[in-house]
Amino acid sequence: MYSKIMTCVLQGLDGFKIEVESDISTGLNSFNIVGLPDISIKESKERVRAAIGNSGYKFPIGRITINLAPANLKKEGSQLDLSIAISILTANGVIISPPAEDIAFIGELSLDGRIISIDGALPMIISLKELGFKKCIVPKDNKEECSLIDGIDIYPVKDLNQVVDFLNESLNIEPLDIYKEDTTEYEDYELDFQDIKGQENLKRAMEISAAGNHNLIMIGPPGSGKTMAAMRLPSIMPKLSFEESIECTKIYSVTGNLKENKLIKNRPFRNPHHTSSSVALIGGGRIPKPGEISLAHNGTLFLDELPEFNKSTIEVLRQPLEEGSVTISRANASLTYPANFLLIAGMNPCPCGYYGQQTQQCTCTIPQIQRYLNKISKPILDRIDLHIEVSPVKFKDLTEKTKKEESSKEIRKRVVKAREIQKLRFKNTNILYNSQMNSKEIDKYIKLDDDLKKICELAFHKYKFSARSFNKILKISRTIADLENSKNIKKSHLLEAIRYRTVDKKYWG
Numbered sequence: 409m410y411s412k413i414m415t416c417v418l419q420g421l422d423g424f425k426i427e428v429e430s431d432i433s434t435g436l437n438s439f440n441i442v443g444l445p446d447i448s449i450k451e452s453k454e455r456v457r458a459a460i461g462n463s464g465y466k467f468p469i470g471r472i473t474i475n476l477a478p479a480n481l482k483k484e485g486s487q488l489d490l491s492i493a494i495s496i497l498t499a500n501g502v503i504i505s506p507p508a509e510d511i512a513f514i515g516e517l518s519l520d521g522r523i524i525s526i527d528g529a530l531p532m533i534i535s536l537k538e539l540g541f542k543k544c545i546v547p548k549d550n551k552e553e554c555s556l557i558d559g560i561d562i563y564p565v566k567d568l569n570q571v572v573d574f575l576n577e578s579l580n581i582e583p584l585d586i587y588k589e590d591t592t593e594y595e596d597y598e599l600d601f602q603d604i605k606g607q608e609n610l611k612r613a614m615e616i617s618a619a620g621n622h623n624l625i626m627i628g629p630p631g632s633g634k635t636m637a638a639m640r641l642p643s644i645m646p647k648l649s650f651e652e653s654i655e656c657t658k659i660y661s662v663t664g665n666l667k668e669n670k671l672i673k674n675r676p677f678r679n680p681h682h683t684s685s686s687v688a689l690i691g692g693g694r695i696p697k698p699g700e701i702s703l704a705h706n707g708t709l710f711l712d713e714l715p716e717f718n719k720s721t722i723e724v725l726r727q728p729l730e731e732g733s734v735t736i737s738r739a740n741a742s743l744t745y746p747a748n749f750l751l752i753a754g755m756n757p758c759p760c761g762y763y764g765q766q767t768q769q770c771t772c773t774i775p776q777i778q779r780y781l782n783k784i785s786k787p788i789l790d791r792i793d794l795h796i797e798v799s800p801v802k803f804k805d806l807t808e809k810t811k812k813e814e815s816s817k818e819i820r821k822r823v824v825k826a827r828e829i830q831k832l833r834f835k836n837t838n839i840l841y842n843s844q845m846n847s848k849e850i851d852k853y854i855k856l857d858d859d860l861k862k863i864c865e866l867a868f869h870k871y872k873f874s875a876r877s878f879n880k881i882l883k884i885s886r887t888i889a890d891l892e893n894s895k896n897i898k899k900s901h902l903l904e905a906i907r908y909r910t911v912d913k914k915y916w917g
Contacts, residue, residue, distance in 0.1 A: 409433075409468075411498035414512045414541070415491035416532045417483045420696070420743035421658055423535025425512075427477040428488065430495035435471035441492070443476030446484035455486075455517045456493045463521035463568040468500045482740060484695060487526040490515035490545065493568060494575070503575050511543040512536050513571075521568040525549035527664040530657055533557050543583075545571055552669040553661055555584040556654060587671065597643040602815045604640070606805030607633050613796040613908065615819050618644050619826040620887030621841035622880075623729065623751040623791065625714070627911060628798025629768070630761045634754035638710045641752060642677045643816035645708070646824045652706045655746060659698050659705055676707030678749075682716035686724045696736035696743045701728050704749035714755040715783040722788055725751070729791040732844075751792065755784070757915060764914075767800050781915055793843060793880045795911040826890040842887045847879065854882050860902055867906045871913055881905045 409432040416423045439453050460467050474492055476483050491513040497503050507513075514532055515523040529550040536544055537560040544562055546554050551564040561583035565571050573579035601611060610626065614637055617624040626634040648656070653671050660666040680689060680700045691699030701709055711717060728734045732748035757763040758772045759780050772780075789795070830841055833853060839845060845853065856864065868878055884905035885897045894901070 409499040409501070411495045411506055412509075413491045413495040413498065413507060414509055415488055415514055416512055416536055416539075417481070417485055417488070418528050418531060418535075418662065419482075419741060420745060421531045421662060423532045423539070424481060425536075425539050426481075426483065426488070426491075427475075428491040428495045429475040429477060430492070430499045431473045431475075432468050432496070432499045433471045433473075437469060437471070439472045439474075441474040441476065443474075443479045444482045445476060445488075446482070448486050449476070449483060449488055452486065452489045452492055452517075455489055455519060456496065458519040459489075459517040459521045459568055460493055460496065462519060463572075465497060465502050465572075466500075468496065472496065482695075485526070485528070486516040487514040487528070487532070489517040490523060490568075490571070493517060494571065497572060503572060505575070507575055508543075510541050511545070512541050513545045515545065515547045515565070517568065523547045523565055523567055523571070525669065528662045529554055529669070530556065530654075530661040530666075533560060533562065534654075534658070536560060545574075550669050551584055553657060553666060553671065555587045556657070556671055558586045597640070597816065599640045599643055600816045601637075601640050601644065601819055602813045604633055604637060604813065605808075606801050607637065607798065610634075610637050610796060610798050611814070611819070613794050614641055615644065615823060616884065616887055616891065616908075617641070617750065617752070617794055618819075619823045619891050620793075620830070620883065621750050621843045622793035622884060622887065623753075623843075624794040624796065625753040625755065625789070625792045626796050626798050627755055627757055627915065629756060629765050629800055632798045632800050634798055635712055638708075638712070638752045638754060639677075639679075640816065641708055641710075641750075642675055644820045644823050645675050646820070646827050648673060648675055648706060656706050659702050659745070663698055663703065665703065676704050676749075677710065678704040678707070679710045679712065682711075682713050684717070684721065686718070686721040689721055690724050690728070690734055691736050691745060692738070694738065695740055696738055696745075698745045699734075701725070701734060701747040701749055702745040705746045707749060709749045709751050711751070711753045714753040715780055717783075719783050719785075722783070723785065726787060726791065729788075753792065757781075765800065784916075786916065789912050789916065790874055790876050793884055794908045796908065797911045797914070822891055825893070826887065829890045829893070842883045842890070845879075845883055845886075850879055850882055854886055854897065856882075856897060856902075860897065860899065863899065863902055863906075871906075871910055873909065877909055881909055884908060 411430045413428045415426045417426050498506050516526050525547045530553040533554050548564040548566045554562045563581045574581050656672040678700045689700045728747040734747045735744045758777045760771045762768045763770045885901045888901040889897045
């Protein structure tokens with residue numbers, strides 16, 4: 409007795425079609441799974457055996473062989489439980505007609521026959537659709553995320569009995585309604601830029617950062633508002649597009665971080681502790697999983713107390729900051745995950761935090777300060793667009809009641825407008841923000857008159873800018889011009905952009 413059932417496994421965010429072949433023959437009782445299964449799949453033998461018995465079906469007696477084809481592809485995940493059980497029940501005649509090859513089954517079985525939720529359901533459904541499948545049986549608890557995809561019928565089920573009855577046509581299950589994109593107004597955050605007193609320079613830099621997706625580093629003493637400002641950055645960021653939401657939801661689904669299995673609507677904000685390892689930040693493991701930088705995809709990665717991170721951990725950010733993705737190679741697999749995040753970093757100017765401050769005396773020695781600052785290499789600084797020095801908050805700013813600070817909603821309007829200008833500018837390209845322009849696009853979209861070129865030349869030689877730094881100045885200038893709805897870059901825009909690239913000279917020379 410033979411049967412074949414279709415399912416899916418993931419490698420990274422990509423799904424691969426798997427044929428679950430079942431053969432029941434006479435001989436000594438045995439139950440074997442072949443085809444490079446991992447431990448979780450090998451353990452499914454006991455889950456499947458118990459689930460079939462506790463669902464009221466007789467488990468077949470004889471030699472049972474399950475083959476997972478193709479046999480040369482490493483397979484992992486408990487989502488194969490359901491397909492293995494259905495293949496056995498089909499081979500044993502419990503399911504009258506073998507399911508068509510355009511229907512797939514994903515789900516983990518509990519011992520009593522319930523079908524429980526799995527990680528990575530959304531990328532599996534997307535992959536199955538791309539592979540030509542028309543229908544898919546999924547756990548009921550995964551129906552929210554699975555309903556996001558059009559073009560494939562999704563049937564949510566709660567237990568093994570439902571699946572058998574559905575396949576034997578004694579039970580009708582309606583496919584899920586497709587999720588309709590939410591077009592409601594932007595949902596405001598509890599944290600607001602209105603809470604920040606003074607610090608106009610910092611808020612301006614944050615606005616430019618959000619408008620052009622420019623990485624930013626804040627350097628200042630403790631209590632100057634660096635963390636406070638960073639925590640409020642999501643409140644001025646544009647709403648996620650539906651496509652961006654799907655990208656984020658896929659990553660969170662794979663890692664098991666998807667709350668209530670629903671679409672992610674807010675831009676991610678990740679704030680890992682400085683004791684985090686490079687694997688936690690970049691991703692990894694025996695079969696590489698996404699790390700913090702991928703969880704921050706289309707959102708913000710905030711690294712507070714940047715020099716307190718291990719230097720090797722900071723250095724692994726080079727590739728993702730440049731390419732917007734990260735490739736993790738291990739003995740078992742080499743996988744690439746998206747990592748197009750906005751980096752916001754905060755740091756003190758020295759170990760005690762008061763180097764160069766008039767309000768309080770620095771207690772650090774020169775070697776201590778140098779060792780502290782040298783944890784941040786020049787190549788990393790070069791990849792961070794905006795460098796802003798944050799001064800202590802003035803008493804007048806804290807106590808003045810007459811001045812009303814600008815709200816996040818007002819700032820966000822300018823940011824959204826600047827993003828729309830960029831969207832129109834880069835239409836029919838793969839670029840979304842000014843920060844993503846390469847040298848070719850800079851030459852095409854950024855035009856400087858002779859006076860501005862002269863300013864650039866003077867600044868280039870005075871501050872010894874690298875080619876990367878110079879290009880970032882031009883991109884920042886373009887974003888500042890967009891915020892002011894200016895077609896051309898003006899002198900004030902260029903000078904402000906240069907100012908954001910000179911702060912590091914004070915500390916690193």
